[in-house]
Amino acid sequence: MPKTLYDKLWEEHHITTLDSSESLLYIDRQYLHEVTSPQAFEGLSKKGLSPWRLNANIATPDHNVPTERGESFKTENIKDEISKIQVTELDKNCNKFGIKQFDITSINQGIVHVIGPELGYTLPGMTIVCGDSHTSTHGAFGCLAMGIGTSEVEHVLATQTLKVSKLKNMRVKFSGEPQEGVTSKDIVLFLIRTIGTAGGNGHAIEFAGSYIESISMEARMTICNMSIEAGAKVGLIAPDATTFNYVKDHSQLSEEEFEDAISHWTSLVSDNDASFDKEIAIDVSLIKPQVTWGTSPEMVVDFDQEIPNLDFVDGENKRNFELAKKYMGIEENQKVTDLKFDRVFIGSCTNSRIEDLRDAAKVVDGKKVSEDIIEAIVVPGSGLVKEQAESEGLHIIFEEAGFMWRDPGCSMCLGMNPDQLKPYERCASTSNRNFEGRQGNLGRTHLMSPLMAALTAVNGRVVDPS
Amino acid sequence: MKIEGNELIIGGVVASIDRDNIDTDQIIPTEYLKSIKKFGFEDYLFDGWRYLDEGKLGVSKNDREQNPDFILNQAPYDKATILLTRDNFGCGSSREHAVWALRDFGIKIVIASSFGDIFYNNCFKNGVLPIKLDKNKIEDLFQKMSDSSADLSVSLDSKKIFQNENELYSFDVEDNLLERIIYGLDDVDMTLKHKDKILAFEQTRMKNTPWIFSND
Numbered sequence A: 001m002p003k004t005l006y007d008k009l010w011e012e013h014h015i016t017t018l019d020s021s022e023s024l025l026y027i028d029r030q031y032l033h034e035v036t037s038p039q040a041f042e043g044l045s046k047k048g049l050s051p052w053r054l055n056a057n058i059a060t061p062d063h064n065v066p067t068e069r070g071e072s073f074k075t076e077n078i079k080d081e082i083s084k085i086q087v088t089e090l091d092k093n094c095n096k097f098g099i100k101q102f103d104i105t106s107i108n109q110g111i112v113h114v115i116g117p118e119l120g121y122t123l124p125g126m127t128i129v130c131g132d133s134h135t136s137t138h139g140a141f142g143c144l145a146m147g148i149g150t151s152e153v154e155h156v157l158a159t160q161t162l163k164v165s166k167l168k169n170m171r172v173k174f175s176g177e178p179q180e181g182v183t184s185k186d187i188v189l190f191l192i193r194t195i196g197t198a199g200g201n202g203h204a205i206e207f208a209g210s211y212i213e214s215i216s217m218e219a220r221m222t223i224c225n226m227s228i229e230a231g232a233k234v235g236l237i238a239p240d241a242t243t244f245n246y247v248k249d250h251s252q253l254s255e256e257e258f259e260d261a262i263s264h265w266t267s268l269v270s271d272n273d274a275s276f277d278k279e280i281a282i283d284v285s286l287i288k289p290q291v292t293w294g295t296s297p298e299m300v301v302d303f304d305q306e307i308p309n310l311d312f313v314d315g316e317n318k319r320n321f322e323l324a325k326k327y328m329g330i331e332e333n334q335k336v337t338d339l340k341f342d343r344v345f346i347g348s349c350t351n352s353r354i355e356d357l358r359d360a361a362k363v364v365d366g367k368k369v370s371e372d373i374i375e376a377i378v379v380p381g382s383g384l385v386k387e388q389a390e391s392e393g394l395h396i397i398f399e400e401a402g403f404m405w406r407d408p409g410c411s412m413c414l415g416m417n418p419d420q421l422k423p424y425e426r427c428a429s430t431s432n433r434n435f436e437g438r439q440g441n442l443g444r445t446h447l448m449s450p451l452m453a454a455l456t457a458v459n460g461r462v463v464d465p466s
Numbered sequence B: 001m002k003i004e005g006n007e008l009i010i011g012g013v014v015a016s017i018d019r020d021n022i023d024t025d026q027i028i029p030t031e032y033l034k035s036i037k038k039f040g041f042e043d044y045l046f047d048g049w050r051y052l053d054e055g056k057l058g059v060s061k062n063d064r065e066q067n068p069d070f071i072l073n074q075a076p077y078d079k080a081t082i083l084l085t086r087d088n089f090g091c092g093s094s095r096e097h098a099v100w101a102l103r104d105f106g107i108k109i110v111i112a113s114s115f116g117d118i119f120y121n122n123c124f125k126n127g128v129l130p131i132k133l134d135k136n137k138i139e140d141l142f143q144k145m146s147d148s149s150a151d152l153s154v155s156l157d158s159k160k161i162f163q164n165e166n167e168l169y170s171f172d173v174e175d176n177l178l179e180r181i182i183y184g185l186d187d188v189d190m191t192l193k194h195k196d197k198i199l200a201f202e203q204t205r206m207k208n209t210p211w212i213f214s215n216d
């Protein structure tokens, strides 16, 4: 029977069927961070167990870490006492169990989903889990990668397996060439707008088509990253030459291992006649830059389009739209371009890779951050991204324009560290969630691409990129 | 949970929140994820809606300014054991803290037309039963629950929902998932029964795809 890429990954890792629809899958890699791991380590200790395969685990602190650290910063320098406890706990647990950690002092520290691929720990064909929903990012390498809860983090530590039910198959084919100023972020926002935040529930989404084949690993990661906002905990892209080149540059594999692996990796594609439970085709050449206006990632408009008028919204959506408009401080007949912005955040596991920073820097070069903007920050996804950007002089472009150039972490994506919005502040953000209060109590988030966010910083408003 | 006749029943007050897409940031904001404990999240459930002031980990309900308009601050809903809501409940982050907050507050059942996949899974690990019903039944339930004296009981054996002894609907949930809730089974213990199979699988995998193990 013809198989999809997801079917193949499933079978390759399938240990046994349990007495239910669930199966036990073997897990190749687990990424750990400070927020969803302490209770898992505690559970492990209580049972008197140690990690099943120590080397499968890689840890780094990211959610809580301050992003103004400067030189020789250590965990004990974290000012917020409660954040410090959590980061300290990760240090302690990694030491106690012997897990490899890139701690706050390491050049390799960063957002888990940025450092995994970058350090070559993410390889095609792996099963990858992390106590974080954006684990879907690693699907860009043809991995079966998914976010899990803390109980499952403990389960993977203890057994190297996960109990899961098989998902359904969905394929999204992107064809065509994007217009100028349109990036992979716009394309994934457009998809979420089209299928809704529950559109991918219960499915693994494979992204395919000529557009996907043409883009870089960074752009692919942005798309897989936001599969979870489309409701799918798994996003996938078949590995190809672009993938292999990236892996060759980043992994520690020897020449021989690499050659060996490639012959296996090339088989990781959906068979021609494989059938999908759901299929969607999107012509990306029709997509304009996308911006969210509301409090759900499906509340998206073209940057120059009117935000839905409540008079023209039907029953069920009406309630949601009304609440969202009220929360976001949006009046009838407004466009996103009519709104005045207070802050700009360029960062997060969606858009903090080198390509994203280059995109933003290009727009900012030689310009100044608008006086209307209280603060514009750039937070590289990892120490290595930061280093690379600095070697290209991007930090100078940003700083001369009036941006703050920060140290790596999740930062204002979720505001667990000091980077937060104040009530009613409006933020142009390259992150992935515009939920109420996500970036700070009563803060107002508009998701967009790094290019659009940089333009917003310079103009104080969303403007036409062309 | 109690036993009535031969049936295992969860019943009680139903709090309705008429919204789609309630995400885990709403269920428990990020501030509280700084806890390294697994319990004690009851006061932070729906924090942004429940209080008028901004909260901090460790500050309890009594020291906060409660929003009198929010349903969980009103009797009898402050003792609710069942939550009724709309579509895609628990979407967003994988934080299990969202389920811990519901559980610690006393919510044993969440009824919605659909759930975020990761949240749905997390529920069964913490004794909270997510029940999926069609949108028209959810609509009907919202009507029926508009009266504050209305409550529901749910039979775990027959997988049926009752109002005052009258059967309203049946629902579907996998038996083994339900058993985890009923018996409070621990997944790690259950999986370790397959230890030999896991070991054998791992050995083969090391042979077939050695690069995965050499790259650590």
Ligand code: SF4
Pocket: A062, A063, A111, A112, A113, A132, A134, A348, A349, A350, A409, A410, A413, A414, A431, A432
């Ligand atoms: S950057 Fe944001 S979405 Fe990504 S892992 Fe960090 S908090 Fe989660």
